[in-house]
Amino acid sequence: EIVLTQSPATLSVSPGERATLSCRASQYIKTDLAWYQQKPGQAPRLLIQGASSRATGIPARFSGSVSGTEFTLTISSLQSEDFAVYYCQHYNTWPPPFGGGTKVEVK
Amino acid sequence: EVQLVESGGGLAQPGRSLRLSCVASGFSIDEYTMHWVRQAPGKGLEWVAGISWNSRSIAYAESVRGRFTISRDNGKNSVHLDIHSPKTGDTARYYCAKDKEVIATAYYFDSWGQGTLVTVSS
Numbered sequence: 001e002i003v004l005t006q007s008p009a010t011l012s013v014s015p016g017e018r019a020t021l022s023c024r025a026s027q028y029i030k031t032d033l034a035w036y037q038q039k040p041g042q043a044p045r046l047l048i049q050g051a052s053s054r055a056t057g058i059p060a061r062f063s064g065s066v067s068g069t070e071f072t073l074t075i076s077s078l079q080s081e082d083f084a085v086y087y088c089q090h091y092n093t094w095p096p097p098f099g100g101g102t103k104v105e106v107k
Numbered sequence: 108e109v110q111l112v113e114s115g116g117g118l119a120q121p122g123r124s125l126r127l128s129c130v131a132s133g134f135s136i137d138e139y140t141m142h143w144v145r146q147a148p149g150k151g152l153e154w155v156a157g158i159s160w161n162s163r164s165i166a167y168a169e170s171v172r173g174r175f176t177i178s179r180d181n182g183k184n185s186v187h188l189d190i191h192s193p194k195t196g197d198t199a200r201y202y203c204a205k206d207k208e209v210i211a212t213a214y215y216f217d218s219w220g221q222g223t224l225v226t227v228s229s
Binding site: 034036038042045055065092095096097098099100101 | 153154168207214215220221
């Protein structure tokens with residue numbers, strides 16, 4: 001079973017700065033990876049699918065990339081509404097695993 | 108606008124079944140696999156179960172297999188999750204989620220409800 005390891009667990013960033021989040025898969029998973037954002041008290045929201053394609057309505061400051069089994073979510077210039085927990089998830093598989101999450105907090 | 112509204116959560120006693128429901132609006136579920144995903148308090152996300160558009164394909168996480176039953180009523184645009192013999196480890200917010208793909212099952216989710224909280228305690 002594939003395991004997704006997210007790092008760091010917490011990322012402290014100042015508004016306007018760049019945030020880089022990592023998700024490492026235990027095996028090769030092609031580009032079958034999604035990223036979600038979850039704010040306190042809210043449901044998750046799909047940000048990225050196919051490792052690098054933004055979902056409908058997602059701002060261009062969010063981007064995803066992949067190198068082998070290492071996936072990256074980059075937020076180019078953090079806005080106040082971007083402080084949240086981010087999860088990666090492998091799909092097209094059963095069961096679809098989630099990573100443990102990265103909390104992006106205000107520095 | 109796509110909306111998913113869950114209900115049926117609350118305090119559940121160990122061993123006593125409960126049913127969670129999810130009613131969709133803004134789209135017809137009969138073209139989509141529907142899922143339940145849960146989140147224990149302060150923890151991450153865990154996929155629980157999924158049911159294909161025609162109910163012919165059903166899948167469960169190992170942690171709930173044999174205790175949970177997912178079903179759907181396309182005529183009522185609704186999905187259900189029956190939790191049999193709940194355990195304290197089942198305490199979580201349960202989210203109903205729509206699969207991204209039409210007809211096929213991709214196991215990722217482009218719409219979520221706000222969730223319903225299930226607390227299992229004696």
